[in-house]
Amino acid sequence: MNYFKIPILLSWFLFGTYFAQAFNKPPNFVFIITDDISAEDLSIYGNQSIETPNLERLAMRGLVFDNAYLTASSCSPSRISMITGRYPHNTGAPEIHVPLPNSQNTFVQELKKTGYHTVLSGKNHMAPPDQLGFVEHSEGRPAGSEKWLAHLQGRPKDQPFFFWFASHDAHRDWQVNDQARTYLPSQVEVQPYMYDGPLTRKDLTGYYHEISRLDHYVGLVLNELEAQGIMDNTYVILVSDNGRPFPRSKTYLYKNGIQTPLLISGPKVKQGRTNSLVSAIDLSATILELAGLNRPNSIQGISFVKVLQEHSAIVREVAFAERNWHRYSMHERMVRMGDWIYIRNNWPNKRNLSGESDPHAFPAAKELWNRYEKGELTAAQSLITMLPQPAEELYHTKNDPHNLKNVIYAPENRALVHKMRIVLTKWTNQTGDNIPNNPTPNKATLDGSLLEWKRGEMPGEATSAYSINHPGPILLKEYH
The missing domain is CATH 3.40.720.10 (Alkaline Phosphatase, subunit A)
Structure with missing residues (x-):
């Protein structure tokens, strides 16, 4: 055996190991x-x-x-x-x-x-x-x-x-x-x-x-x-x-x-x-x-x-989102599918408000509600002031990128709406979502008065949704 080769072989081994590790960091x-x-x-x-x-x-x-x-x-x-x-x-x-x-x-x-x-x-x-x-x-x-x-x-x-x-x-x-x-x-x-x-x-x-x-x-x-x-x-x-x-x-x-x-x-x-x-x-x-x-x-x-x-x-093929309490009590759910957004509002009789649209919070909201009281808003600007709000909304994101035209009742969208309702309901059931019976109340009134409040029942609390791992629908093969 040529013992002079051993240090050389060892050097090459260490050299190669170093680079293998370097390139697999x-x-x-x-x-x-x-x-x-x-x-x-x-x-x-x-x-x-x-x-x-x-x-x-x-x-x-x-x-x-x-x-x-x-x-x-x-x-x-x-x-x-x-x-x-x-x-x-x-x-x-x-x-x-x-x-x-x-x-x-x-x-x-x-x-x-x-x-x-x-x-x-x-x-x-x-x-x-x-x-x-x-x-x-x-x-x-x-x-x-x-x-x-x-x-x-x-x-x-x-x-x-x-x-x-x-x-x-x-x-x-x-x-x-x-x-x-x-x-x-x-x-x-x-x-x-x-x-x-x-x-x-x-x-x-x-x-x-x-x-x-x-x-x-x-x-x-x-x-x-x-x-x-x-x-x-x-x-x-x-x-x-x-x-x-x-x-x-x-x-x-x-x-x-x-x-x-x-x-x-x-x-x-x-x-x-x-x-x-x-x-x-x-x-x-x-x-x-x-x-x-x-x-x-x-x-x-x-x-x-x-x-x-x-x-x-x-x-x-589908993505879901939820709107829960954020200063004001809300319960809305959304599914995105293709070029469409479908929204279900489970409490349409509540004011469509949040901290950023509060009439007494920030300048843009104050100005909008001030003009509302004077009857000076356009149809698009008036959408969040409506009461009641639509229980269901459907928007085409390419034709209507600001989601201003609710086409939920258009006859040509009937089959699409049916499918999106089913998908959203399936997600609700599989992930343990629910509508609270005693939800967290509003933190303020429309006139700006702060209310005494405490945290109520949250979505998913009654169903122990925190322990549910089901992802809900992801692909739509079963609906094709």
Whole structure:
């Protein structure tokens, strides 16, 4: 035997092992969740009034989802739904300001178990960080993004990481600073269902500024990932928790309230756009698959990893969302199928209000209700003031992107409505959703008076839906 070859062979073995490990390193994740931003307000979705060059930069290297839907357009229920991979009524925290019960699991806990360095930086609004699976956390104001860079720079270099970067932008009250440009009232776009007046336009300028400020911090994150040379092994995911904080958007189940911006870049992502339908409930299963981990039985969402390469792939044909108590008592359910949105309102005799459409809360809502009292609203602007509200609504999202024309009773839609009713009812039954008998009451009256109130029965509470894992309908083969 030639013993001189042994060190050489050993060197090559170690060299090869090093590179095998290097090329099979677990991916990193930067999960950026924005606050109160509608997809249609970003330039990557067609709005050229707000400058977001870094989101465009991210889109150029990643995949833009044109058909991504939330499970709730309300902050904490939406965030909790994402982190658990469960529908709001299945989490035990379907209403705003209800913390996630200890009995519920998160996908972050699964990452942590396998050695991921997990960080929550910015807005939480779910539960104590360690309960959620985070080993490190920090707050920040006013943007909530001020400490993102420090976490990236100070991370352990020998661990893969998952960063939940949660911006406070663009959440009221507006706080303008020098981290982004400002806008003039003449530069904003007023949606047709809001009153186009000076208060509304001024209100929108603060919203625009905070979107641009979010973009600024996204740029800092991208720069740091590139400087550290880890961009190619890092998935960057950007999503919002709910729609813009204006009347008929945040908390509502219309397209502008429930469609979320979704961008993903990373090692297994083919650049482009996709119209494939995905739900925010699917993010948990997708991240776990990208990390090479199994999906726990508690997760109701499904992975859409296939879509990241095959943009026309179909992983789901229906997406569901719910509207529960958010200052005002509501119980609405939505299903998205094809180009259609169907909404069922189980309490049509209640005022169609939320914190952002409250007549006494914020400038845009105050102006709208003031003009309502003077009889000066258009038909579109009057929709949220109607009482009673429609018990059922149907909208074609391409022909009617603002969801202003309810075509539920059009004869040509009869078969479609029948199918969507069945699918929504099936989801209700399979996931244990229900209508509370003693629901949480309104927190205020229409004239602005605050009421004494306490939390009532929540959806899913009577059915123990927090222990139900059934995902409900995903594909529609049984209906074809």
